[in-house]
Amino acid sequence: MSAFSVVLLVCGVVCALALLSALVLILVTRDVLSRAVLADMVFYSMLAIFLIWTFANQTSIAYEIAILAALAGGVLPTLSMSRMISRGRR
Template identity: 55%
Template sequence: MSALTIVVVVCIVMMSLALMSSLALLLKDGGDATRAVLADKVFYTMIAIFVTWTIINPTSISYEIPLLAGLLGLLTTVSFARILSKGRR
């Protein structure tokens, strides 16, 4: 096992812990604004875990998924903002 593999595994474990704590807070807290922010955080943390995983497990779609997720993430952020503002512009 190389040093890079150990570092990547430690990073994935730390991001997974952050993801689990965000999900726990998302289920516990009931505010709309908090849910919107935490939903974005969970989404981008999952993408970060995937990108980190592809460092040690190369795939043919390593960069396409984060690019697509970035585009879709923008749409979800805008839709959450519209929900919070109740459709006002």
């Protein structure tokens, strides 16, 4: 294993632990707003794991998928979070 592979493995483990902790917190917490924030954390940690995987396994469309997910995942959760906080009022 090269040094880069070790770094990718450590990054993947850290992201996986963050993903699992967010999933546990979603199940434990009762607050709707906290669940919404944790759902965003789950999405972004899955996106980070995908990007880590693409560094080790090259495909032709991997980065386009990540950019699309970041754009859609950056705008839509922000809008839904603002709706949840304002309770649907405009």
